[in-house]
Amino acid sequence: MSTEEPVFAISNLDFYYGEKRALSNINMEIMPRKVTALIGPSGCGKSTYLRCLNRMNDTISGTHVEGEIRLHGENIYAPSTDVVELRQRVGMVFQTPNPFPQSIFDNVAFGPRVLGLSENKIALEETVEQSLRKAALWNDVKDDLKQGAMGLSLGQQQRLCIARVIAVQPEVILMDESTSALDPIATGHIEDLIAELKKEYTIIIVTHNMQQAARVSDSTGLFWLGELIEFAPTKELFTRPKEELTEAYITGRMG
Template sequence: MDASNPATALAIDETAEAEGRVKIMARGVNVWYGDTHAIKDVSVDILDRTVTAFIGPSGCGKSTFLRCLNRMNDTIDVARVTGEIRLDGEDIYAPGVDPVQLRARVGMVFQKPNPFPKSIYDNVAYGPRIHGLARTRADLDRIVEDSLRRAALWDEVKDRLNEPGTGLSGGQQQRLCIARAIATSPEVLLMDEPASALDPIATAQIEELIDELRENFSVVIVTHSMQQAARVSQRTAFFHLGELVEFGETPQIFTNPRDPRTESYITGRIG
């Protein structure tokens, strides 16, 4: 931790820490892809039941950092992560932690809707099945229905649960992916540009959904759209060239940025 770095100081919310609202606590995280230093000493507190947006120009490392939070970077051979990331105070990079179990607690939704080429039902039921979350068929049915309801998709698909998930429209597919992610009852939901491949109407539906998800989950969303960040998030982090430049309440970031780079970005001068 580098107290002289103003961003680091900003990113750590001491009152929230004291109140125990911090869900994920990251300290001094560095990521290397081979020789490329992709994330430079990032420290961040992600609060519970809050939407946190990561913004920044392409290649700034926001997606890379997001993927550290559920150890998806482990699947890339050349990626190396140092520093400390704690979920509810528990170090997720500790030797005893199984990334597979972690990913059930920290769900993820990707940029492009990627339903499995299976039925809608099986898409949602897959996570609970592999984690043994349902003891009976009725339990599983309930998980599927509840997840689809929370993803605001149930009414559209309840009569065709056995049809392939790939046959849905793009927006429906993405909500199906959200249903799939929340079926394992995660505590944190990571979203990597979840609306960038969708039309404006589907995007609005997803944004509305994110706002509802906030009641139960801690949501972290990476987005290219500053309007989107402003609409859905309570807290915003601005990344630039692998560094966390500024982190704070969303209105403050957009109306009164403290760092000149943040100001340049949100006024469209870098990006």
């Protein structure tokens, strides 16, 4: 049995858009340096749940949370929480690559500059290089870091967005359908990258692609109509699901 403490402990989480309850009684523990996949049909609450973990839903008016999300034992919805610091620790990669219309270097350097993480130009250059290396993009771009990020392919743009997250030294990386806009080869690159990154980071992915969840994740949760139906080690969930609904979903009879 692992004696490691969870990175996130989520208990009795309900989430509301106004009066509408979008998540109902979610309980989950996210373990360190593992990949957790969230699967389920569109509109079932996966992305809403992911955005609860770094309070991205705060940007939508009329939303509120009940229950608790603890990051290393600290309630992230406590009034004392520094949301900027939370989003540094829990970074996010979105469905569509969203590089800034700046150079490759300035994209990766943006966070460290804003947060004051690099004390001088040499340290900043080192951070940019290391982040691009970790995102498996350095060899593609090292000869021209001044080129505009928008000139990269979609797959390279997504890896740049991952490098941008890595540059601010997060503990957790959230990935919301981060390969759905990419072709199969670019998707394969991102999946290989996830396997490499989990040596250092805790990763939570939302994916429509059950094969992808089976390939890259250690644990998988099935969401259905705002509820967490089943959460188990990935191999177990796909081969010996405990819930009828899980079996119906993964065999294609439902959803």
